[in-house]
Amino acid sequence: MAKAKTAANVPNRHIYTRMSFLYQAAAYLSSQPQDAKGAAQEVAATAQKQDMDTQDGRTRVALSRRLMTDMRSTSKKAQISLTPALKHTICKYCDTLLMEGQNSTTSVENLSKGGRKPWADMIVVKCHTCGGVKRFPVNAPRQKRRPRRDAASVESTGKQTKEISPDHETLSSAIATAVEST
Secondary structure, three states, X not given: OOXXXXXXXXXXXXXXXXXXXXXXXXXXXXXXXXXXXXXXXXHOOOHHHHHHHHHHHHHHHHHHHHHHHHXXXXXXXXXXXXXXXXXXXXXXXXXXXXXXXXXXEEEEEEOOHHHOOHHHEEEEEEEOOOOOEEEEEOOOOOOOOHHHHHHHHHHHHOOOOOOOOOOHHHHHHHHHHHHHHO
């Protein structure tokens, strides 16, 4: 007798778990303050130790960026698309994990004439690491994908468009009439 199938198995589960681990590790490393000191470092705080702390903070940020680069390359290699919410948290220029107030600022701008068009509001996220700017529409409804758009238009009109595939005879007769008329 065959085994009963379990719940829907996700293909490439190991890749998803790897990408999740890389994201969580990068988030942890970038959330640590750069001037954080351990208990042993508080006892012997000298100028040399403080210099090492700043280097340690820089290496944490660099390691966080490296993990984000690895996550992005893993998703591209496995042809797994990242969710838009996840993409919004990553700088597309330098692969820094964007954390509001620490390494990025967020503002809302409306570049329409006098800011009159409320649908033209954009969230602007500026990365302090590289100076890159990302813009996202605020309340604009996203357009449906093409197959769903076509299905929705068929339902709303009640008509189904008939695709015409001309055969050889109709093409030759159309060409003949066009040649005769000239």
